[in-house]
Amino acid sequence: xxxxxxxxxxxxxxxxxxxxxxxxxxxAAGVSFDDLxxxxxxECKRGILDWIGCALAGSRHATITTLLAGLRAAGSLERVxxxxxGLKLGLLEAAMANGxxxxxxxxxxxxxxxxxxxxxxxxxxALLSAAVAEKRSGIDLMTAYVVAFEAGVRVGKASPRHxxxxxxxxxxxGSIAAGVAVGRFLGLDPGRMxxxxxxxxxxxxxxxxxxxxxxKSFHAGKAAANGLLAGLLAREGFDSxxxxxxxxRGFSRIYSATSAPEALIDGLGERWxxxxxxxxxxxxxxxxxxxxxxxxxxxxxxxxxxxxERIELQVHPQAIRITGVVAPETGLQSKFSxxxxxxxxxxxxxxxxAQYTDARAVAPDVVALRTRVxxxxxxxxxxxxxxxxxxxxxxxxxxxxxxxxxxxxxxxMSDEAIEAKFQANAAPTVGEKRAxxxxxxxxxxxxxxxxxxxxxxxx
Amino acid sequence: xxxxxxxxxxxxxxxxxxxxxxxxxxxAAGVSFDDLxxxxxxECKRGILDWIGCALAGSRHATITTLLAGLRAAGSLERVxxxxxGLKLGLLEAAMANGxxxxxxxxxxxxxxxxxxxxxxxxxxALLSAAVAEKRSGIDLMTAYVVAFEAGVRVGKASPRHxxxxxxxxxxxGSIAAGVAVGRFLGLDPGRMxxxxxxxxxxxxxxxxxxxxxxKSFHAGKAAANGLLAGLLAREGFDSxxxxxxxxRGFSRIYSATSAPEALIDGLGERWxxxxxxxxxxxxxxxxxxxxxxxxxxxxxxxxxxxxERIELQVHPQAIRITGVVAPETGLQSKFSxxxxxxxxxxxxxxxxAQYTDARAVAPDVVALRTRVxxxxxxxxxxxxxxxxxxxxxxxxxxxxxxxxxxxxxxxMSDEAIEAKFQANAAPTVGEKRAxxxxxxxxxxxxxxxxxxxxxxxx
Numbered sequence: 001x002x003x004x005x006x007x008x009x010x011x012x013x014x015x016x017x018x019x020x021x022x023x024x025x026x027x028a029a030g031v032s033f034d035d036l037x038x039x040x041x042x043e044c045k046r047g048i049l050d051w052i053g054c055a056l057a058g059s060r061h062a063t064i065t066t067l068l069a070g071l072r073a074a075g076s077l078e079r080v081x082x083x084x085x086g087l088k089l090g091l092l093e094a095a096m097a098n099g100x101x102x103x104x105x106x107x108x109x110x111x112x113x114x115x116x117x118x119x120x121x122x123x124x125x126a127l128l129s130a131a132v133a134e135k136r137s138g139i140d141l142m143t144a145y146v147v148a149f150e151a152g153v154r155v156g157k158a159s160p161r162h163x164x165x166x167x168x169x170x171x172x173x174g175s176i177a178a179g180v181a182v183g184r185f186l187g188l189d190p191g192r193m194x195x196x197x198x199x200x201x202x203x204x205x206x207x208x209x210x211x212x213x214x215x216k217s218f219h220a221g222k223a224a225a226n227g228l229l230a231g232l233l234a235r236e237g238f239d240s241x242x243x244x245x246x247x248x249r250g251f252s253r254i255y256s257a258t259s260a261p262e263a264l265i266d267g268l269g270e271r272w273x274x275x276x277x278x279x280x281x282x283x284x285x286x287x288x289x290x291x292x293x294x295x296x297x298x299x300x301x302x303x304x305x306x307x308x309e310r311i312e313l314q315v316h317p318q319a320i321r322i323t324g325v326v327a328p329e330t331g332l333q334s335k336f337s338x339x340x341x342x343x344x345x346x347x348x349x350x351x352x353x354a355q356y357t358d359a360r361a362v363a364p365d366v367v368a369l370r371t372r373v374x375x376x377x378x379x380x381x382x383x384x385x386x387x388x389x390x391x392x393x394x395x396x397x398x399x400x401x402x403x404x405x406x407x408x409x410x411x412x413m414s415d416e417a418i419e420a421k422f423q424a425n426a427a428p429t430v431g432e433k434r435a436x437x438x439x440x441x442x443x444x445x446x447x448x449x450x451x452x453x454x455x456x457x458x459x
Numbered sequence: 460x461x462x463x464x465x466x467x468x469x470x471x472x473x474x475x476x477x478x479x480x481x482x483x484x485x486x487a488a489g490v491s492f493d494d495l496x497x498x499x500x501x502e503c504k505r506g507i508l509d510w511i512g513c514a515l516a517g518s519r520h521a522t523i524t525t526l527l528a529g530l531r532a533a534g535s536l537e538r539v540x541x542x543x544x545g546l547k548l549g550l551l552e553a554a555m556a557n558g559x560x561x562x563x564x565x566x567x568x569x570x571x572x573x574x575x576x577x578x579x580x581x582x583x584x585a586l587l588s589a590a591v592a593e594k595r596s597g598i599d600l601m602t603a604y605v606v607a608f609e610a611g612v613r614v615g616k617a618s619p620r621h622x623x624x625x626x627x628x629x630x631x632x633g634s635i636a637a638g639v640a641v642g643r644f645l646g647l648d649p650g651r652m653x654x655x656x657x658x659x660x661x662x663x664x665x666x667x668x669x670x671x672x673x674x675k676s677f678h679a680g681k682a683a684a685n686g687l688l689a690g691l692l693a694r695e696g697f698d699s700x701x702x703x704x705x706x707x708r709g710f711s712r713i714y715s716a717t718s719a720p721e722a723l724i725d726g727l728g729e730r731w732x733x734x735x736x737x738x739x740x741x742x743x744x745x746x747x748x749x750x751x752x753x754x755x756x757x758x759x760x761x762x763x764x765x766x767x768e769r770i771e772l773q774v775h776p777q778a779i780r781i782t783g784v785v786a787p788e789t790g791l792q793s794k795f796s797x798x799x800x801x802x803x804x805x806x807x808x809x810x811x812x813a814q815y816t817d818a819r820a821v822a823p824d825v826v827a828l829r830t831r832v833x834x835x836x837x838x839x840x841x842x843x844x845x846x847x848x849x850x851x852x853x854x855x856x857x858x859x860x861x862x863x864x865x866x867x868x869x870x871x872m873s874d875e876a877i878e879a880k881f882q883a884n885a886a887p888t889v890g891e892k893r894a895x896x897x898x899x900x901x902x903x904x905x906x907x908x909x910x911x912x913x914x915x916x917x918x
Binding site for chain 1: 522525526528529532533534535536538549550551592624625626630657658660661662663664665666667668669670672673674677678681687688691692694695696697698699700702703706707708709710712713
């Protein structure tokens with residue numbers, strides 16, 4: 001049937017026929033592991049290992065305990081392992097829990113090329129559930145992971161002002177990324193892949209208003225469940241609009257003030273979005289990382305905290321918009337405070353899980369120092385650029401400029417740094433030995449016969 | 460804690476402190492059955508009876524069969540009856556199935572006062588699941604049903620251009636309505652009610668782009684599941700923004716180009732939104748009803764189809780925007796075609812379930828007549844106003860003007876008409892005797908000790 005008879009049309013206006021959703025679906029359903037360049041294959045392993053570490057570290061978080069209490073009230077089968085928890089839930093519920101624990105510490109990978117998106121939490125959580133329902137190989141998992149990035153990032157680029165609209169992209173784009181990942185993992189044909197996108201997109205949600213609350217990481221888990229459900233429904237013949245991204249009432253129009261649907265297919269199969277993925281050395285939003293780099297650099301110059309008169313920060317205005325909380329009262333809130341982040345970076349020389357706890361958010365030394373932090377927006381800065389100055393009581397100014405935050409595309413973490421972060425994240429939950437087993441399995445993921453073996457190691 | 464420390468703020472802009480979400484939550488958690496005027500209590504029974512009929516009629520629809528296949532692939536407990544299907548699913552999955560079957564025929568109640576919303580499908584489907592988990596009375600069900608309308612309609616009014624933005628309100632507002640209904644049914648305190656709204660709103664989705672596909676009615680079922688999950692999570696202490704509607708990145712700002720958050724609490728407890736609910740004599744979108752009324756009126760004047768030269772329709776422009784499909788190919792698509800609707804209204808003298816089947820969408824007599832239908836937008840018309848003219852081969856013009864469509868607030872269906880529609884909908888699925896039992900139970904719902912008895916009658 002023709003698209004024009006399906007979609008309602010504006011009176012007197014001819015419908016657009018870009019068909020980018022259809023063409024993207026053909027790619028996502030058709031691309032094979034053999035098509036992936038070796039650096040992209042390797043990036044899969046880095047991304048998957050980093051994410052499992054974040055999920056294991058997040059698994060004991062109080063937010064996850066509360067989520068699990070709610071899911072228990074709803075009731076669930078016991079089929080898929082909940083990472084680090086020693087229990088099982090149904091496919092959708094486990095996707096929700098695993099997806100949320102991956103993101104709850106704000107420590108998971110972040111795509112940096114135009115779209116700020118945490119792709120792994122929604123898509124890997126969905127895939128781990130799918131791997132229980134359907135036996136597939138490590139190669140299938142990696143291929144699905146690659147197309148998840150193509151879907152999430154490209155839909156974001158097709159909707160250029162999506163973030164400005166107030167959306168939490170990990171909820172919205174994450175639903176679509178997870179759907180495409182599952183559709184690919186299940187081996188859906190292009191038509192059903194297109195319906196997967198349509199069903200996933202029509203569930204896409206998550207508001208920035210919920211930053212600093214349990215809902216923020218919930219968006220990642222819910223996106224995983226949304227995408228998984230989309231793939232399972234589409235496989236049974238459940239249909240949707242076949243122009244859900246580019247249509248007159250489609251995603252790139254209603255979730256963004258400007259629309260560039262052709263970005264969905266531009267350079268598809270030539271440029272790989274996974275290559276733009278970044279990893280976080282610090283357990284907070286990426287916009288904070290460059291200023292933390294700068295403050296840690298100044299701390300290395302052996303300035304004592306009681307000598308600090310003031311800390312001056314110059315950052316991209318977005319950092320102030322997103323992380324401008326002046327007086328956080330909880331660990332979750334402190335992740336949205338550049339004042340808190342600068343204070344702990346200076347006091348502790350770190351910004352890991354231990355720096356964003358409820359206790360640290362209100363610790364007297366942190367509170368005392370954060371009131372001495374002054375911030376100025378610099379329109380000319382890149383989002384991963386910052387300038388930090390410590391003014392000491394003797395009037396001296398100590399300055400550090402950060403061009404690219406550690407972990408970004410232009411200043412990447414090494415494989416060794418990724419594995420060290422993984423060990424630090426994973427060992428407290430599963431022990432060092434099991435952590436090493438998981439790492440070895442991921443580094444050889446293209447040889448794994450049953451992808452489900454991976455999640456069983458993390459249970 | 461203060462709201463300003465929780466929500467991120469724009470640089471240099473003081474946060475708004477309307478607190479309408481908090482004040483609405485206090486109302487929704489605190490209002491009692493005794494506070495409800497008797498006409499509102501009676502409207503509960505009309506709305507619930509009408510909806511159960513729609514769900515029973517929709518239960519055998521092929522779309523529901525496909526949905527159930529997908530839910531079976533996901534796996535589910537067996538706790539809550541799926542209406543008309545003789546099977547049980549888990550709480551969330553049953554809410555999804557029952558909510559979708561209530562809306563799949565486009566025959567369910569429609570709120571008419573400024574916000575076009577099908578409130579019952581999401582909220583009653585969620586409540587039926589909640590009633591299995593928690594024993595509550597018929598009075599509790601009715602009170603929860605009333606606050607669902609307050610929530611869904613008022614959030615819509617707080618977001619005046621929400622529909623123009625491309626959203627399917629039954630998915631978006633429906634999630635919030637279902638959440639508030641469940642929160643009330645479970646007896647949550649005002650703080651947890653506010654979190655219920657925050658969790659429900661941050662899941663709110665559904666695109667108009669999916670009109671004419673299985674996703675459209677899916678939005679209603681997904682909204683039910685979203686709202687139910689929100690209530691269950693909030694009860695366990697899962698939190699959210701406490702200004703999710705009015706906040707800087709809140710619902711009324713990001714889901715609408717204009718924002719009027721104070722509408723959430725204006726006249727709360729004095730004006731009851733349920734009183735503005737309408738019921739459909741025809742199994743299609745409400746924007747089609749006035750023109751169907753007009754064409755049926757002209758048919759009554761005994762004009763033979765082969766004498767028709769052309770049918771001219773004048774309608775509100777919205778009717779053309781929403782239902783402008785010229786050549787529908789399926790039953791679902793035909794619900795979005797005023798050409799098809801006018802043709803069947805004239806040929807069959809009806810626009811019920813039988814007029815919107817796959818077969819009728821492509822029947823030769825319908826196709827022949829729909830090509831003779833000509834439509835003109837009239838900006839000055841109300842949305843429930845239409846003018847129909849049949850021009851016969853002899854050149855005579857037969858005209859009918861409809862001020863208010865049957866079933867709207869200004870031309871309501873009687874209790875007898877509601878019950879007759881219910882019988883016609885329910886009897887083919889459960890038989891006349893059981894249908895009468897259900898009707899008797901609903902008309903005496905305020906005397907029912909366990910609300911779960913109602914769903915068991917429909918299983």
